[in-house]
Amino acid sequence: MDVSDLKKNAKLEIDGAPWVVTDFQFVKPGKGQGLYKCKIKNMLTGSVVDRTWRSGEKLVAANVESKKMQYLFSSPDAFTFMDNDTYEQIELPVDVVGHDKYFLLDNIECDVLIYNERPVGVSLPSHIIMEVTECEPGVKGDTATNVTKAATVQTGKQVQVPLFIKQGERIKIDTRTGEYVERVNK
Amino acid sequence: MTRARSLADRVQAWDRALQAVRSHFRGQGLHEVLTPVRLPAVAIEPYIEPVRADGGLLATSPELPMKQLLCGGAPDVFQVAPVHRAAESGRLHAEGFHLIEWYRRDVDERAMQADVEALIETTFDAFARPAPGPWTRHGFLALLRETTGVVLRGDEDAAMLLDAVPAAWRVDVPETMPASARTLYAWSALLTSWSDVALDPWLAAQGGGVHIVDYPPPLAALAQVGPARLGAGEAAHRFESYVGGIELSNGYHELRDPAEQRRRFAAVAALRAGHDLLPLPEPTAFLAALEQPGLPACAGAALGFERLLMLACGATELSAIALG
Numbered sequence: 413m414d415v416s417d418l419k420k421n422a423k424l425e426i427d428g429a430p431w432v433v434t435d436f437q438f439v440k441p442g443k444g445q446g447l448y449k450c451k452i453k454n455m456l457t458g459s460v461v462d463r464t465w466r467s468g469e470k471l472v473a474a475n476v477e478s479k480k481m482q483y484l485f486s487s488p489d490a491f492t493f494m495d496n497d498t499y500e501q502i503e504l505p506v507d508v509v510g511h512d513k514y515f516l517l518d519n520i521e522c523d524v525l526i527y528n529e530r531p532v533g534v535s536l537p538s539h540i541i542m543e544v545t546e547c548e549p550g551v552k553g554d555t556a557t558n559v560t561k562a563a564t565v566q567t568g569k570q571v572q573v574p575l576f577i578k579q580g581e582r583i584k585i586d587t588r589t590g591e592y593v594e595r596v597n598k
Numbered sequence: 599m600t601r602a603r604s605l606a607d608r609v610q611a612w613d614r615a616l617q618a619v620r621s622h623f624r625g626q627g628l629h630e631v632l633t634p635v636r637l638p639a640v641a642i643e644p645y646i647e648p649v650r651a652d653g654g655l656l657a658t659s660p661e662l663p664m665k666q667l668l669c670g671g672a673p674d675v676f677q678v679a680p681v682h683r684a685a686e687s688g689r690l691h692a693e694g695f696h697l698i699e700w701y702r703r704d705v706d707e708r709a710m711q712a713d714v715e716a717l718i719e720t721t722f723d724a725f726a727r728p729a730p731g732p733w734t735r736h737g738f739l740a741l742l743r744e745t746t747g748v749v750l751r752g753d754e755d756a757a758m759l760l761d762a763v764p765a766a767w768r769v770d771v772p773e774t775m776p777a778s779a780r781t782l783y784a785w786s787a788l789l790t791s792w793s794d795v796a797l798d799p800w801l802a803a804q805g806g807g808v809h810i811v812d813y814p815p816p817l818a819a820l821a822q823v824g825p826a827r828l829g830a831g832e833a834a835h836r837f838e839s840y841v842g843g844i845e846l847s848n849g850y851h852e853l854r855d856p857a858e859q860r861r862r863f864a865a866v867a868a869l870r871a872g873h874d875l876l877p878l879p880e881p882t883a884f885l886a887a888l889e890q891p892g893l894p895a896c897a898g899a900a901l902g903f904e905r906l907l908m909l910a911c912g913a914t915e916l917s918a919i920a921l922g
Contacts, residue, residue, distance in 0.1 A: 416685035438688030441793030442838045442845050443819060444786055445645050446686065466790060467645055467685075468873045 413473045415465040418448050423455070423474040430455040430474035430527040440467075455525065455532045458510060478523040478535060483516045491516060493524055493531075504531045514569035515540050515587050536587040541596050542566055543582050547573065560592075603911075608919055611725075615907045616678065618724035619698055622717055623676040628700055631675045633663035639881035641820065642866045644786055647684040648878070649693070655878075656682040659900060660699050661820070662884040665852065668701055668896055669887035676700035678903055689915040690844060694922075696903035701852075703896045707835045708827065710849040710899040711735070711809050714839045717901065718807070718846070718909075725910040730841045733807040737828040738814060745796040752814035752831060756784035767791040772872040778861070779868035785816040786869075802843030811837045818862070821850035839901075841909055849899030856888035 413422075422433045435451035446467035453460045455476070465471070481493040481502075490503040491513065504524070506513070512534045516522075523535035547563035560572040563583075571585060573592045584593040603611070620630065636654040641661055648655040657663075660679035667675060682694045698717070702709060711733075719729035736744075743749050750762055756771050759781070769787040771780045801808060811833075812826045813819075818834030826833035835851035853859055863880060871877065887893070908919050 438686065438691055439794075439798070440645070440686065440691060441789055441797070442848055443643065443645065443817070444790040444793060447790065447794055464794065466787075468875065 413471050415448050415467060415469045415471060416446075418450065418465070418471070423476045424452065425472040425474040426452075429457075430476055430532060434460065455527065456508070474527060476525055476527045476532070478525050480521060481524045483518070483520050483522065485518075486513075486516070496521070502531055504534065508532060509534055511590070512536055512587070514565075514567045514590070515585075516567065517542065538587060539584050539593060540587055541582050541584050542569075544573070544577060544579055547577060547579055549578070603918065605921070608921055611907060611911055611919060612921065614724050615721055615903070615910060618721045619678060619717065619903070622720040623700060628674045628676045628702070629672075631664070631667060631672070631677050633657070633660045633667070633677065633679065635680055637663065638883070639879040641881065642863045642870070642878045643819075644782065644866050644869050644873075647875070649682040649684045658683050659697055661898065661900070662881055664699060664701055664898070665893055666884055666887045668703070669891055669893050671891075674700070674702045689917075690905065692904070692916055692920070695916075697900045698903050698906070699898065699900040701896050701898040703894050705897050706851040707811075707821070707837055707849050707897050707899075710897045711811075711837055711839065714809075714847045714849070714899060714901060715807065718841065718906065721906055721910050727910055727912065730807045730909075733809060734804070735809045735811055735828065737812040737826065737833070738810055738817075739812070740829060741797070741800075741810060742792060745800045746792060748792075750814070752833060754781075754784075756780035759784045759788060763788055763791070766795075775872040776865070776868050778865035779872060781816050782865050783869050783872070785814060789817065798843060801840045804840070804843070808840045809837050810840070813837075818853070819848075819850065820853050820859070820862070822853050824851075844905055844909065845902075846905055846909075847899055847901040849897065851897050852893060854888065854893045854895070856885055856892075859888055860885060 418433060418436060420433055420436050424431045431452040431454055433450050434453050437449040438446060440446040448465045450463050451460055452463050480496045482496060484492045484494055490505050491509050492501055492503050494501050515536050524531050525533045525535060542565040544563045545566050548561050559575055561575055562570055563573045563577060564570055571592050573583060577595060582596040584596055586593050635657055636651050637657055638654055640648050640655050640658045646658050648658050659681055660677055664675060677699055679697050679699055681697050686693055715733050722729040739750055739752055748763055760768050767788060771783050812828055813834040813836040815823045815832055815834055818836060821834045821836035823832055823834050837849050838845060839847040904916050908916055911919055913919055
């Protein structure tokens, strides 16, 4: 691929590893070469680096495909998913799943990213609804959201919530930031 | 933080800026023209890619058709021209935009710098915004030295240039290119590296407007080469103007020598071939007009309309004022 095809979320192969473009900026000095200033994330290790390419340079697109899969269960070493089409089961090592493990609700459907036939990550829905399993008692009548308390949800994840949230209630969480979004009624 | 503007507000802002630009040039005796958008050929540039249009090319600039008007005997002219440059898209770039382009006979690029300042002032006035100032002038090589410590004379060929620059700036210049293309490539790469690491941050820190003048001869583009205006030796009579670190304008004391123009187009074409960029047709009608009847002594400049409007509105990205 040509550098002019770069954009956010483009997937590149660099030194045998898959990288995803997380931030992208095009600049061009008067009559000079265009510069594509990117932040890229290694899809295997999660490390983020700055890279700048010049117009005219060639890149290799990473052969990353995503497959719809259902999360089944976990062991201490791995998370097991099932391909919705073939019912084939695959295991993702704990370190590949990383912090996304806190969003893996039983039977949740998500996109598993496959690089050269090897699972390298999970792409979650942007928001997930989870139940609060533990938190201090709710403060009645206080609906301000700028004061928060710690709560634990069913996957063991800790999240800051407004004071009015009660144990057993369901809340919406942004999977990109890990932050509380709103209370879900019923 | 840019205030969100309604489409109605944006249309009013465009109309006000267009009116300011037109009354500015008319007040100075220039004539407004319109030249075709689809052309058989455009100026062959190393890093400006035209959009192909059914056997022709969309104008990347109105430069060649406007110079052909001057060759034919037209008086001083200006236009606000729609232009397209493929694969340019970002906070300060859009594939389709408008260039304010104007030509004056019997003056050189120094008069165009004064024009740039006055045009910006008129437009800012129309938006009741204080015009940027004061303006300063900096020679290309002196500013390179001041901001990086790199000392160059301006006449280095590719090998000499690569020896003189920091290791991180070195590029592989394809051996297959002819010498003139190699030199152009090395100087273009130097400009790109310098902009990236030192020039852009320096420009962004300047309070007023900045003209960079006296370009090294390999970066002359379509400008004459002659005695440097600020330093010693030879320099291209080309300038670029910046406000708040944003490039607004590029101007030349126009090259009139058809043989030299052909050589420069050929060097760029060889550079493009070495980069595997699509070959561009030679602008034969323009070259023929340079031969006969010839281009009168003149200077020209181009200034990005949307960027000017953006700054006049106090916005920081083109999307804040875009109509599309």
